[in-house]
Amino acid sequence: MSTTVIILAAGKGTRMRSQLPKVLQPLAGRPLLGHVIQTAKKLHAQNIITIYGHGGELVKQSFAEEHIEWVEQAEQLGTGHAVQMTLPVLPQEGVSLILSGDVPCIHANTLQKLLDTSTQTGIGLVTLTVEDATGYGRIVRQNGKIQAIVEHKDANEAQRQIKEFNTGIYCVSNAKLHEWLPKLSNENAQSEYYLTDIVAMAIADGLEVASVEPDFAFEVEGVNNRLQLAALERQFQQQQAKELMEQGVHLIDPNRFDLRGSLKCGQDVQIDVNVIIEGDCELGDNVQLGAGCILKNTRIAAGTKVQAYSVFENAIVGENTQIGPFARLRPGANLADDVHIGNFVEIKNTHMGQGSKANHFTYLGDADIGANCNIGAGTITCNYDGANKHRTIIEDNVFIGTNNSLVAPIKIGQGATTGAGSTLTRNVAEHSLAVERSKQFEKANYQRPQKLKK
Ligand code: UD1
Ligand code: CA
Numbered sequence: 001m002s003t004t005v006i007i008l009a010a011g012k013g014t015r016m017r018s019q020l021p022k023v024l025q026p027l028a029g030r031p032l033l034g035h036v037i038q039t040a041k042k043l044h045a046q047n048i049i050t051i052y053g054h055g056g057e058l059v060k061q062s063f064a065e066e067h068i069e070w071v072e073q074a075e076q077l078g079t080g081h082a083v084q085m086t087l088p089v090l091p092q093e094g095v096s097l098i099l100s101g102d103v104p105c106i107h108a109n110t111l112q113k114l115l116d117t118s119t120q121t122g123i124g125l126v127t128l129t130v131e132d133a134t135g136y137g138r139i140v141r142q143n144g145k146i147q148a149i150v151e152h153k154d155a156n157e158a159q160r161q162i163k164e165f166n167t168g169i170y171c172v173s174n175a176k177l178h179e180w181l182p183k184l185s186n187e188n189a190q191s192e193y194y195l196t197d198i199v200a201m202a203i204a205d206g207l208e209v210a211s212v213e214p215d216f217a218f219e220v221e222g223v224n225n226r227l228q229l230a231a232l233e234r235q236f237q238q239q240q241a242k243e244l245m246e247q248g249v250h251l252i253d254p255n256r257f258d259l260r261g262s263l264k265c266g267q268d269v270q271i272d273v274n275v276i277i278e279g280d281c282e283l284g285d286n287v288q289l290g291a292g293c294i295l296k297n298t299r300i301a302a303g304t305k306v307q308a309y310s311v312f313e314n315a316i317v318g319e320n321t322q323i324g325p326f327a328r329l330r331p332g333a334n335l336a337d338d339v340h341i342g343n344f345v346e347i348k349n350t351h352m353g354q355g356s357k358a359n360h361f362t363y364l365g366d367a368d369i370g371a372n373c374n375i376g377a378g379t380i381t382c383n384y385d386g387a388n389k390h391r392t393i394i395e396d397n398v399f400i401g402t403n404n405s406l407v408a409p410i411k412i413g414q415g416a417t418t419g420a421g422s423t424l425t426r427n428v429a430e431h432s433l434a435v436e437r438s439k440q441f442e443k444a445n446y447q448r449p450q451k452l453k454k
Contacts, residue, residue: 001119002094004174005040008082009033009101010053010073015225021055023101024062025229028236029260029278032223033059035104037066042108043097043115049089050101051082078192079168080184087181091174095119098170098195102223105236106169110214117210118171123202124210125149126169128220136165137196139211146209149196153189166196167220171210176202266302290324298329301337315347318354336371350381353396365389370396370414378403395430 013022023033030038033050040048049069052059053076060070071085083098090096095118097111110126118124125146127139137149138159149166150159180201184193202209214220218235221228234255241254249265251257256273263277266285276294283289284302291308298312307324314331317323321339332349335341339352342359350364353371358364360377366389367381379400381392390408394400398412401420406412411427412434418424419435428434 002046002091003043003115004091004094004096005043005045005048006083006086006090006096006098007033007036007040007048007050007101008079008098008168009059010051010076010082011102012054012076013102013224016223016229017226021059022223023059024055025223026260027104027223027229027233028240028258031062032104033063033101036099036101036106037063037068039106039108039111040097040099043111045097046094047091049086051085078186078190079195080181080193080197083177083195084181084184084193087178090177092178094174096170096172096174096177098168098172100168100222103168103220104223105216105219105221105232105239107215107219110212110219111169111171113212114169114171114210117212121208121210122173122176123198123207124171124212125199126167126214126220127164127211128167128213128217129164130217131163133163133165134160137168138162139164139166146199146211147203148200149194151188151190151194151196167214168222169220170195172198176205176207272308284319293324364392366408367392367394369394370398372396373398373400375400376402376404376420380405382407 009023011022016022016025024031027035037048047069049071051071051073053073056072069089071089073082073085099106114124114126135152137151138155139146139162140148140150140159180198184197186193188194199209218232221232223229223232237258238254240259241251241257245251245254247265248267250270252271253273257271258276261277261279264282266283268286269283270288272289272291274292275289279297281295282299284300286303287300288305290306293306293309294311296313298315300317301319303320304317305322310324310327312329315329315333317335318337318339320337321335323341326343327341328346330348333347334351336352336354338355340357340359345358345362348365350367350369352369355371356369356373358375362375362379363381365381366383368391373394382405383389383392392406392408393411395412395414397415399417401418401422403421404418405423407425410424413428413430415431416428417433418428419437422434422436424434424436
């Protein structure tokens with residue numbers, strides 16, 4: 001049966017106190033709505049219809065590359081009114097999963113269970129039982145069967161004692177949505193068109209209302225304010241950390257680990273505290289990441305050890321390299337195997353060949369560095385002339401002395417050596433020594449200036 005996913009995302013999110021529409025607030029580096037869309041895609045939904053309202057253009061722009069149908073709800077007259085907006089584009093056949101843009105952690109497994117149980121009955125919902133369901137719509141059952149959902153504000157004292165609540169996630173036959181939604185009324189405590197009223201309509205039609213519970217409570221938690229967002233972020237992170245540890249990753253402290261994207265790990269990867277992984281990253285066998293490292297879209301091959309507080313973005317690192325502490329690999333940094341990069345070394349758009357080293361205070365930008373080179377402390381590739389970038393080529397087995405400025409474009413031939421403190425503006429031939437500095441000047445018995453007496 002074909003499945004449509006309808007996502008409610010028109011709410012204002014006033015309590016976030018933010019310029020950004022609520023569904024664009026990030027959870028684990030991805031907008032709340034993005035999580036819901038990603039889950040919808042896992043279910044191979046035939047179409048995804050998102051109902052937008054506040055900040056509509058920005059919301060649409062943020063997902064311009066996704067194949068999504070957008071339906072506007074200009075005025076927020078309730079959840080039932082929101083879904084009514086989809087009727088002109090909603091297929092007559094099949095079923096719809098109705099999700100909330102601000103309930104980002106719902107699992108595809110739970111939704112699949114919901115689909116499986118509701119397709120026979122025509123309607124089903126995800127419910128959860130908790131100690132205190134204050135604020136939520138309560139599930140009213142008779143002889144175990146769902147009869148209605150009563151909103152907190154409309155509920156009587158006895159109904160408010162009910163611990164099972166409506167999570168706002170439904171599966172309904174499209175034919176029934178076409179039949180029921182036009183009949184909703186707003187005669188209730190909030191003068192809103194309640195989507196929840198379709199449950200009573202289903203009962204009146206003699207249908208049974210199916211229900212499933214999620215595997216984890218946090219799957220159905222909504223985000224209304226910053227506190228809830230932060231709490232959900234931690235739960236989401238703990239879940240990801242747990243999955244990584246189950247795959248064999250050694251997280252020194254799963255409570256101090258953040259993954260904002262995807263991470264593929266080999267065996268016996270060790271990650272120290274406060275590491276942040278963003279985008280798509282990959283770590284080979286036995287890779288170690290020291291405390292406080294930040295990696296974005298980076299691939300590190302087996303056996304490499306990264307010491308504390310190193311930062312990577314769009315970088316590729318070979319096997320058995322040593323990096324950090326306090327190293328920075330910027331986009332286009334590409335290190336071969338057995339490379340050593342030490343503290344306060346910045347590398348951008350530069351390839352470094354096997355076994356080469358830059359161990360202290362260095363900037364290597366737009367450079368091609370061969371194998372087995374030693375780049376002295378304080379070396380700078382002067383890659384920018386104020387208008388254009390130029391490349392520095394350092395061939396194999398070169399020794400660059402301490403505190404060199406290599407003014408690009410320049411080529412240092414293989415096996416060459418450069419003297420400490422040189423500012424090199426011309427190519428250096430293979431196997432030669434180049435030194436560029438004034439001769440040491442010395443004056444015997446030199447008297448320093450004296451302070452003038454007033
Ligand atoms: C709704 C349910 C309630 C359930 C709760 C779970 C109704 C009447 N009640 O409560 O039973 O326990 O969710 O969180 O449905 N939205 C729109 N347009 C609107 C109104 C809401 O798009 O006109 C969106 C919101 O942005 C949000 C979702 O619908 O994503 C739920 O709205 P919200 O106001 O949070 O839910 P309640 O009505 O309080
Ligand atoms: Ca409401």
